[in-house]
Amino acid sequence: MATDTVPAPEKPATLAGKAAFEVDDRLIVAGPLRRTLNKVFPDHWSFLLGEIALYSFIVLLLSGTYLTFFFDASMREVIYDGSYAPLRGLSMSAAYESTLDISFDVRGGLLIRQMHHWAALLFVASICVHLLRIFFTGAFRRPRETNWFIGIALLVLALLEGFAGYTLPDDLLSGGGLRIFSAVFLSIPVIGTWVYFTVFGGDFPGELIIGRLYILHVLIIPAILLALIALHLLILVKQKHTQFPGPGRTEHNVVGNRLFPTFAGKATALLFIVFGLCAALGGLVQINPIWLLGPYNPAQVTAGSQPDWYIGFVDGGARIFPPWELDLWGYHIPPVLWGALGIPGVMFGALALYPIIERVLTKDTASHHLLQRPRDVPVRTSLGAMALTAYIVLWISGGNDVIAEKFDLSLNAMIWFGRIGLLVLPPIAYWATYRICLGLERHDREVLEHGIETGVIRRLPHGEFIEVHQPLGPVDEHGHGQLAYGGASVPKKMNQVGGARRAIKGFFKPVEEPAEVQRQAELEARGLEAERADRELTGSGRPSEGGRPSDGGRPQDPRD
C-alpha cells in the first residue's frame, strides 16, 4: 500500500509545536487554518468602512450588556431619591430612575452609557457610508445582490434598534418621540387603531411599552442583527472581496495582503481605534443628558427637541408633508402616514430593489468582481447623488426649527425650503453630477492621450510656446498616447509617476544615508522592469486564457 512506503513524519520538538500537533491530531484544523491565514484581502481605505460598523457593533454589545445589569425596564411609578438633587422627590418611572442611577450612582456608568450612545450613532453612520461606497462602486452587482439585501435589512434594523434604545430611558424627549411613533401606527389605514392598541397594550402610553421595547432592544433585534452580520460576513468570505481595477487585477483574482499578519494587524488596529474613539467620545462629549430633560409627561415637551441623527429624515418627512388628509367617505388617511411611513418606505424599497432595477435597465447579468469608478457609471452615480440630496433635504427639514432659530430664519420659510427643495434639488443634483462625471471621464482620456501636464513651458524655434506633456505609455507618430482606459485611476501629477524622489527619513537628523536612498531609487527603477516580468506570472494559467495573463489595460506596442 502506498502509505506504507512513506516514513512517518518526525514529531515536533518545541513546546508550541507539540501543542499544535496535539490539537491538530484531534481537530484536523491545520488545512482550514492555513487556507484562512492565506486568504488575500484587497487593500483600499474604503473597504474598511464596513469594518467600522462591525467594530462599533462589538462596542454596542459589550457596553449594552453592561448597562442591562443596572437598567430596570419598568414603567412602575417611583419617587426619585438618588444623587442628582434637582430631580429628588419627583415621581418618575423606574426606567428613568435607573437611567439616572446609571449616570450618577454607578461608578463609570455614565461613561459606558454615553459610549453606548456614541457607538450607536457611529454604527448607523458607518453602515450608511459603507452603503454609499457599495452603491457608487457597483459592488452590489451580481453575484453580491444577496449581501446588498442583507445590508439594507441591517440598516433598517439598526434604525429600529437605535429608536428602541433611546426610547428606553423614558425621558421627556424619548417619550415625545414615542408619542409621534404612536401617531404613525394610528395613521395606518383600516388596521391603524388595532396596531396601535396591540403595540402599546391599550391606549398610549400604557404600562407595557418600555418593557416590550426593552426585550426588542436587548434580545430580538440584536439576535437578528448578529445572525445577519454573520451571514453577511460568511457570504463576503465565500464570494471574496471586490477590488478596484489596476495592474494585475482581473475578474478572476484578488490582489492584496494575506490575512496573516498584515490584514489581521490592520483590522485589529481599526478595532482598537473605533473602540478608543467611542470611549473618548463617551467620556468627553456629553450625549443625551436625560437628567436635563426630566421624566416623560404627555402634557410637556421641550422646544427644539431632536431625535438621534438617523431618525431625523423621518421627522423631516413628517414636518414638510403638506396638510393633505384623505377623507374617504368618513374614513381618514392622515398626512403623517405619508411623511413618516410613506417616504422612508419608498426610500428603503427603492434602495433594496436597486440591484434588480439596474440589472433590468442595463441588461447586465454578468458576474462582476472588479469595481467601477463612480465617474464611469454616470447614470448610477447621478441617481445616487439625487437620492442623497433628497435624503439631506429631509434630514435638514428634521432640524429646521433649530436651524431657523440659530440662523434667525423664518420657520415657515424653512418648511417651504424643504417642500420645494425636496422636489427641485434632486433633479439639479442629478444634472450636476452627470456633468461632473462626464468631465472627469474626459479628463482621464485626455491625460491618457496627451500625457500629464508637466508645468514646463518650452519655446519652439519659431516662437510658439508649448507645455511639455509627459506621456504615460508608448505614443504613436502623432505623439498621442496609446494606453486604453482600464477603469483604474489615471495619474495626473508628475509626482504620482515618480517625478519626485521620496524624502530622506528622520525627524531631527537623517537616519538614512542619502546615497543609499539614491541607490535604492535606482534599484526600484530597475525593479519596475523586474516587476513587469513578475507580473507575467500572475495569470491563473487557465487554458481559457491561453495560459497567459490577460492584457487588459497594459500598454500595447505601437502599431504602424
Added chain:
Amino acid sequence: MTTTDHSRPGSAGGADVPGPLHGGPDDDHTPQQLAAMDRTELDRLGARYDGVEVLHVEPVAPPGSAVDRQNTRKVTLWFALAGVFAVVFLVIYAGSGWFLPDWQWPASSNTWSAIFTPLLGASMGLAMICIGIGLVLYVKKLLPHETAVQDKHDGSHFDRVTTGATLMSGLDNSGLPRRKMLRRTLYLMGAAFGVMLIAPLGGFIKDPNKGNPLGTTPWREGMRLVREDGTPVRPGDQEPGSLATVFPPVEGGDHTVDGPVMLIRLRPDQMETLVTPAGREDYGYGDYLAYSKVCTHAGCPVSLYEQETSRILCPCHQSQFDVTQGAKPVFGPATRSLPQLPITVDDEGYFVARGDFPEPVGPSFWNMGRLG
C-alpha cells in the same frame, strides 16, 4: 474480500487502513522533502495550494540599521503610551473616593465629579487609540510589505450536477412526487402547524373599540379645570393674552395623554377678530377659550403660544393653529382644528367643563369620524 470481519466485532467490513492524511499534498510531498525546505519555502508552498501566489515582497529596513531602530522606537513608544493611559484610567477609576476626591454628584461643589467621566473616557480612549496607532505602525514599518494574488474560482459544473442528482434521488426515494395524498396532507398540516405556532401572538391584540377609548377623554360635565398642583381656576386668575395648561381633576390627571387643555384668555383686540365656528358659539366663557393641548398631527403637546399673532405652534412638526379662528391649522402638516372643550363657571365661580370634547382628541386615524 469478505464483507464481514470477525476480528473487528460490529464492523460490517471495508478497508482497515487509514487513508492518506488529507489527499493530494501528502502524496506529493514526503516528510523528507518538507524537512529539507525552509520556512519561507514552506509558507509559499502552502499558499500555492490555497491558490495564493506572493508576487512581491518589499523588505523592511535591515535589522540593526538606524531606520530599523527608529521604527522600533516609534512602535514601542505608542504601546508604552497605551499602557500609561490604561494605568491612568485605573488610578482615576479606583482612586476616586479613596486617595482622590469622591466622584459622585454633588460631592460638595468640587470639580472632580465634573471631570471624572471625561478623564475616564479620555484615558480609556487614548489607551485604545494608542494601541491602534502602534499596530498600524507595526504593520507599516516593521512588517515586510507583501503583495499577494489569489485565484477566484467560479462554480463547478461537476459539483452542480452531482449534488443535484443526490438531492433529486433522495426526493425520488421519498416517493413524495407520486404520493399525492401524503404530499397534500403535509402541505395542509404544515400550514395549520405554522399558524398554530404564531397563534399565541393573539394575546397581544387589544380591541380599540371597547368602551371607545379613542373617542373619549377623562373630561366630564361639571369637572373643574385644575392646574398641575390641583388648584381650580377662576375667570379673574389670568391676564388677557395669557395661556395656562389645565387638567381634569382625576387621579393622575396631569399625566393623562388626552386630558391636557390650554385655557386661553383673549385680549380685547383678539375678541374683535374672533371667528367662532358654527355650533360652538357657547363653548367659550367670556374672553376665555379652552382647547385640547394635543396636536392633531402626531399627538405632541402644542405648547408655544405666540399671543401677538394668536398662533399656537407645535414644537414637534411646526403645525400652527389660530386661536381666534377656532384653533384651525394655518400652517404645517396638521389638518384638523384643535378640539375645543366647552366650559362655563360653576356656582363657586370656578371654571368647569360642560362635557367631554365633541370629537376625538389627538392624531387622526382611519375610522375617527365613525366612532360610536
